[in-house]
Amino acid sequence: MAKDEKARARAQQIKGKIQKEAGRAVGSEKTAAKGRAKEAEGDARQAKEKIKDVFKH
Numbered sequence: 092m093a094k095d096e097k098a099r100a101r102a103q104q105i106k107g108k109i110q111k112e113a114g115r116a117v118g119s120e121k122t123a124a125k126g127r128a129k130e131a132e133g134d135a136r137q138a139k140e141k142i143k144d145v146f147k148h
Contacts, residue, residue, distance in 0.1 A: 097140045103133030 107130025114123030 093140060093143065097137065100133050100136035100140060103136065104130050105133075107131070107133055 107126045107128070109126070110129060111123050111126030114120065114126055
């Protein structure tokens with residue numbers, strides 16, 4: 092299950108990065124900000140999974 096969560100976190104990071112860059116490309120700060128937020132949420136989820144891995148071993 093941890094691999095599923097890690098994959099979801101990574102997918103969220105990628106989606107956020109794409110949205111952020113798309114917003115920058117078209118000049119939409121609102122879209123870029125949403126992308127940054129989504130990317131940061133993915134970063135946090137990935138960090139949580141890494142911490143869980145540390146305590147498992």
